[in-house]
Amino acid sequence: MKLGNKLKIIRVPILTPTLLPHTTTNCYLIGNEQESILVDAGFDQTDTKIALHREIKKNDLAIPRSIILTHSHPDHAPGVLQLVNWEPVVYCHRQEKLATIKAIAPWKQISYLEDGDKISIAGEEIMIIHAPGHTAGQLNLYIPSKQILLAGDNIVAEGTSWIGPPDGDMSDYIQTLSMIKQLKLDKIGPGHGEWVENPYEHIEFVLERRLYRENQIKSLLKDHGSLTVVHLTNLIYDKLPHPNVFEVAKRTTEAHLIKLIKEGSVTQLDTHYSLKSTK
Missing domain, CATH: 3.60.15.10 (Ribonuclease Z/Hydroxyacylglutathione hydrolase-like)
Structure with missing residues (x-):
């Protein structure tokens, strides 16, 4: 050839x-x-x-x-x-x-x-x-x-x-x-x-970032009791490269919340989210 x-x-x-x-x-x-x-x-x-x-x-x-x-x-x-x-x-x-x-x-x-x-x-x-x-x-x-x-x-x-x-x-x-x-x-x-x-290290970095955000959401909901997705996003992403990135940051937060709801650890009432009671 x-x-x-x-x-x-x-x-x-x-x-x-x-x-x-x-x-x-x-x-x-x-x-x-x-x-x-x-x-x-x-x-x-x-x-x-x-x-x-x-x-x-x-x-x-x-x-x-x-x-x-x-x-x-x-x-x-x-x-x-x-x-x-x-x-x-x-x-x-x-x-x-x-x-x-x-x-x-x-x-x-x-x-x-x-x-x-x-x-x-x-x-x-x-x-x-x-x-x-x-x-x-x-x-x-x-x-x-x-x-x-x-x-x-x-x-x-x-x-x-x-x-x-x-x-x-x-x-x-x-x-x-x-x-x-x-x-x-x-x-x-x-x-x-x-x-x-460095493909494996990079994939692991992304997985760890997603797990970190998930735990961060749980911690914030535990501390604040009940939060909207906008409030959560503001607390999580305090430094964004540009204001136009906020919308997709909010959607990512929402995606985590949807996953946590499916798994039974978070509940939603109207526009507010909270940790599901374990009692």
């Missing part, structure tokens, strides 16, 4: 109106000079097309005919509209169907991938993983030969991803993190930020 035919995995950070501390969203080009795919498409802006075409040319890659969306959020999916001249088939999970159709309209060439599906690019196998948490239909891609996971927004390089309604579920997220931790990993391609070169 010629050197040019070997599989390349290229991280392409593209400026997007995403949440601080991140300012870019990662798209990933996977393939060689004969065939390639794109994972995530960024925001619907001219810079998306320019950045991707620059990297395709620089790395001698074929124009992708398939775009796999990890999820449908506006910093990951609508960039498809900048790439319609590729005539791509766009893939997502069925649970992301309606949101994806809305995100990339009027483009209509959509198909679906399920957990356990396998695709082959440049002679290499890529496994599709349904990895709910950040959204119900989140997809992750695992390349066994490289021991690389492309994690979408289940993993971000700096800090932790927000998880919350209406799209996210904290119980699912914890299960997903525990599942991907069982993979053989050399590094993780996050939804935002640089390659994660």
Whole structure:
């Protein structure tokens, strides 16, 4: 096999109106000079097309005919509209169907991938993983030969991803993190930020952060008796990088509360939450 035919995995950070501390969203080009795919498409802006075409040319890659969306959020999916001249088939999970159709309209060439599906690019196998948490239909891609996971927004390089309604579920997220931790990993391609070169330590960091927040919520409810989600969020996140992050911080708090209610340790009355009595 010629050197040019070997599989390349290229991280392409593209400026997007995403949440601080991140300012870019990662798209990933996977393939060689004969065939390639794109994972995530960024925001619907001219810079998306320019950045991707620059990297395709620089790395001698074929124009992708398939775009796999990890999820449908506006910093990951609508960039498809900048790439319609590729005539791509766009893939997502069925649970992301309606949101994806809305995100990339009027483009209509959509198909679906399920957990356990396998695709082959440049002679290499890529496994599709349904990895709910950040959204119900989140997809992750695992390349066994490289021991690389492309994690979408289940993993971000700096800090932790927000998880919350209406799209996210904290119980699912914890299960997903525990599942991907069982993979053989050399590094993780996050939804935002640089390659994660210490995958197991980073996953454990995220799990510990979620457990810390959960215990923090219980402690605050014990001390204050009853609190609203807004009050809880203000007590937990006293230093946010920007005021516009408060909404997703609130949703993450709410996701923890929903999980704790399901587990029977927290109760809700109207807009207030409290620890369930053990008496």
